[in-house]
Amino acid sequence: GAVVSQHPSWVICKSGTSVKIECRSLDFQATTMFWYRQFPKQSLMLMATSNEGSKATYEQGVEKDKFLINHASLTLSTLTVTSAHPEDSSFYICSARGRESYNEQFFGPGTRLTVL
Amino acid sequence: SQKIEQNSEALNIQEGKTATLTCNYTNYSPAYLQWYRQDPGRGPVFLLLIRENEKEKRKERLKVTFDTTLKQSLFHITASQPADSATYLCAFRDQSGGYNKLIFGAGTRLAVHP
Numbered sequence: 001g002a003v004v005s006q007h008p009s010w011v012i013c014k015s016g017t018s019v020k021i022e023c024r025s026l027d028f029q030a031t032t033m034f035w036y037r038q039f040p041k042q043s044l045m046l047m048a049t050s051n052e053g054s055k056a057t058y059e060q061g062v063e064k065d066k067f068l069i070n071h072a073s074l075t076l077s078t079l080t081v082t083s084a085h086p087e088d089s090s091f092y093i094c095s096a097r098g099r100e101s102y103n104e105q106f107f108g109p110g111t112r113l114t115v116l
Numbered sequence: 117s118q119k120i121e122q123n124s125e126a127l128n129i130q131e132g133k134t135a136t137l138t139c140n141y142t143n144y145s146p147a148y149l150q151w152y153r154q155d156p157g158r159g160p161v162f163l164l165l166i167r168e169n170e171k172e173k174r175k176e177r178l179k180v181t182f183d184t185t186l187k188q189s190l191f192h193i194t195a196s197q198p199a200d201s202a203t204y205l206c207a208f209r210d211q212s213g214g215y216n217k218l219i220f221g222a223g224t225r226l227a228v229h230p
Contacts, residue, residue, distance in 0.1 A: 006159075034217070046217055046219075049217060093160075095218075105162075107152075107160045108159050109158055
């Protein structure tokens with residue numbers, strides 16, 4: 001199946017700093033990418049949906065100025081957590097969907113963010 | 117709003133037995149349901165998709181049922197093995213309001229003991 005990678009797999013940062021997480025589709029063109037956040041023992045919560053070349057659509061309650069999403073190419077999307085705080089510590093997972101796979105999404109391995 | 121519920125308690129079973137996990141949903145009529153496996157610290161991995169007009173779907177030791185009247189999907193693992201221990205998530209696709217996004221349940225953790 002299609003492969004989605006994320007980098008880094010984990011990151012620890014100080015409060016107030018910004019962190020960028022990359023999501024890449026390795027063997028297909030991702031027309032749509034999704035960013036999820038997952039707290040321990042909880043469901044994946046969709047943060048935003050981005051289509052290549054367009055602005056991301058954020059879910060209700062997600063601050064777009066805090067979680068900057070860029071989907072500049074068909075194989076790369078980035079999520080930047082700006083001015084991170086301890087409450088932003090979570091597991092961030094990206095997912096990608098190709099042009100021919102309207103109903104199928106492929107998930108990355110996730111990035112564990114810890115803000116001290 | 118749409119809601120999808122899975123048994124939050126962990127399911128502990130003996131190796132070789134059949135594990136059955138439940139997924140219930142409300143306030144929506146999805147055209148299909150999906151099941152994923154998630155290991156600790158990893159992203160979900162797609163397992164099976166079942167459409168509303170399919171009563172049952174099988175893949176090797178996995179079986180999924182979909183009852184649109186009960187608004188419920190059951191996920192079975194037969195001849196379970198310790199390697200099947202993981203969290204299993206169900207999800208349906210919300211295509212209302214021009215969106216196309218997956219709504220996930222919180223998952224049920226399965227532990228298969230030798």
